[in-house]
Amino acid sequence: MGDKLTPEQRHHFMSRIRSKSTKPEVKVRRELFSRGYRFRLNVKKLPGSPDIVLPKYRTAIFVNGCFWHGHKGCKYYVLPKTNVEFWESKILRNRERDTIDYSRLEALHWNVIVIWECELKSSSFEARMDKVIEALHSNKASWESYRKERKEQIEKKRQERRDRKEKDLRQRSEVQILQNVPPRVVKLSLEEEF
Helix, strand or coil, rough: CCCCCCCHHHHHHHHHHCCCHHHHHHHHHHHHHHHHCCEEECCCCCCCCCCCCEHHEEEEEEECCCCCCCCCCCCCCCCCCHHHHHHHHHHHHHHHHHHHHHHHHHHHCCCCEEEEEEHCCCCHHHHHHHHHHHHHHHHHHCCCCCCCHHHHHHHHHHHHHHHHHHHHHHHHHHHHHHHHHHHHHHHHHHHHCC
């Protein structure tokens, strides 16, 4: 079965697809904002330029389109019947890139939340957003715990360095004192011991 649209029509429709500020993203942003959360958008310094970043909660949110990111088992993820090979490879690349970006963020101690487009269209939108909020607070607690632990480790290492430095200074001063003592005095002190 061929494409019902001409190449020009297909190009026109495909060129209108956004990569930022899509309807699902805007819906999530509005809900977060209405609940009092403040965030940044598409932070390019982070792997994958997450759609929504909440630095206070050390959380990156990706709002993924079911088709473009290949949401398995979703009714919105249906491969086109034309140019199937192209679409399969494109969606596979998107999935692989997503996996790499998520793991890189987690390696930097960022929490990743993925919200699928289909979760926002259903009547369970409020419930999904409640889970997101719950995850934010859980992430904040774990991030604060990690920071506290890390701060303690750094302070312990600093103290160890200070102790080593102090010990080295004592040893140097003892050696310097011994070097400045005339040999006759050292000899006399040694003779007194025996």
